[in-house]
Each structure stands twice: as C-alpha cells, then as structure tokens.
Ligand SMILES: Nc1ncnc2c1ncn2[C@@H]1O[C@H](COP(=O)(O)OP(=O)(O)O)[C@@H](O)[C@H]1O
C-alpha cells in the first residue's frame with residue numbers, strides 16, 4: 001500500500017480569463033484509510049482543486065500523485081473516482097446501464113462479489129428504479145446513483161464534490177456506513193461539503209481553503225476536544241472567528 005493515496009504539492013492554477021490565481025501553493029496529503037474534509041467559502045477553489053487532481057484541466061504549477069503515481073498516469077486514473085458537484089450524468093441511460101458503463105471504464109467485472117445493483121438501489125431507498133431512465137430521476141436520486149457507482153467500484157481514492165448535499169437522511173446514514181467500511185479497507189475519501197456536523201462525524205481532518213490558499217489543516221478530534229465545534233474552528237481559520 002502506498003504511504004499516501006493523494007499527495008498534492010505546491011499546486012497553483014490561474015484561469016486564463018482571471019486576474020488572480022484560483023489556487024496558490026496548495027500542499028497536503030491524504031493517507032490510506034483517511035477521510036479528509038475540504039471546506040471553504042464559495043469560490044475558494046475547492047472544485048478547481050478537485051478538477052486538477054483528475055486532470056480535467058491542465059496543471060500549471062506543482063505536482064499531484066495518486067497512490068504514489070503521477071495523477072495523469074493510467075494507474076492513477078484507475079485508482080480514483082470523482083463525483084462532480086453538478087450531476088453530469090448521461091440522462092438517456094438507465095441507472096443500471098450507467099453503472100455498467102462506469103464499471104467498463106474501470107475494467108471492473110460486474111459479476112464480482114458485492115456488485116448487486118438492485119440491492120444497492122434498495123439500500124438507497126430506490127427499489128425498482130434501476131431500469132428507469134436517469135432523466136426521470138430526481139436530483140437527489142441522481143446524486144445517489146453517483147454515490148452508488150463510487151461505493152460499488154471501491155477505488156483507493158474517492159473524491160466527492162458536494163454530492164452529499166441534498167440527499168435524504170437515510171442516504172447520508174448509508175454513506176457514513178460506507179465511509180466506515182472504506183476506512184477499514186484502507187481506502188480514502190476527500191469530501192467537499194458544507195455540512196459541518198457530517199464532517200465532525202466522519203472526517204479525520206479538514207482542509208480549509210480561502211481564496212485559493214490552504215489556510216488550515218485541522219485534526220477534527222483535536223478541534224472537538226473540550227466541546228469545540230468544527231464550524232467555529234473553520235470560521236477562525238478563515239479569519240471570521
Ligand atoms: N471556468 C472558469 N473560468 C474562470 N474562472 C473560474 C472558472 N471556474 C471557476 N472559476 C473561478 O475560480 C475560483 C474558484 O472557483 P471554484 O474552484 O469553483 O470554487 P469552489 O468550488 O470553492 O466554490 C472562483 O473565483 C471562480 O469564479
């Protein structure tokens with residue numbers, strides 16, 4: 001097992017049309033079995049960081065390793081999965097077809113143990129919906145489909161960009177149980193969310209971005225010791241305490 005699942009070093013990025021950098025000198029690591037929150041105000045660079053990790057935009061400065069390999073390599077791409085904040089799903093497919101295509105992209109055998117789409121849908125409160133078109137799914141169901149894909153594929157690194165915002169409470173509980181199992185398997189999660197109580201429950205650490213800079217890397221249990229709240233620590237890190 002590599003020492004880190006994700007290693008971001010001195011990452012910088014400026015959009016062509018922008019006067020200021022969207023990310024500057026961002027450095028952090030995510031270890032095996034770690035669940036790391038990513039927070040920051042709107043526009044602080046969270047999605048830009050995630051898109052760069054997945055090489056959806058060309059890196060301009062710094063280095064990114066996924067499971068010890070350059071993030072552009074085939075090994076890195078097959079080790080990680082990304083759940084975008086805007087549900088960009090092929091609406092002309094059914095949920096089952098989508099998951100089959102996704103599995104194919106990862107070279108995953110859908111006959112493997114645990115690959116039971118019906119059961120997965122039922123656990124997410126979507127019994128009997130896997131053969132319906134994605135275009136007929138609600139916004140929350142589309143998010144649950146994205147999450148189902150990630151939980152079925154069990155990559156070494158799962159990066160979730162706000163996908164847990166807007167799903168029902170039962171689904172959030174399911175996700176917590178999945179994160180627990182992932183941690184046990186040494187798989188890691190980078191979880192971008194504005195839900196601080198969720199992060200208090202599931203995250204080991206929380207990275208705080210402010211205007212493209214990493215201003216804090218908080219150990220959650222340290223921040224909660226003595227009755228502290230994560231939201232207060234994050235606000236303090238943002239200079240709003
Ligand atoms: N395609 C783009 N072109 C130009 N600027 C962008 C683009 N996408 C994001 N930005 C800018 O980059 C900064 C970071 O945005 P983003 O990474 O989406 O933040 P977050 O996900 O934290 O809300 C913001 O100032 C935003 O306006």
Ligand SMILES: [Mg+2]
Nearest residue numbers: 046047048085
């Ligand atoms: Mg975003």
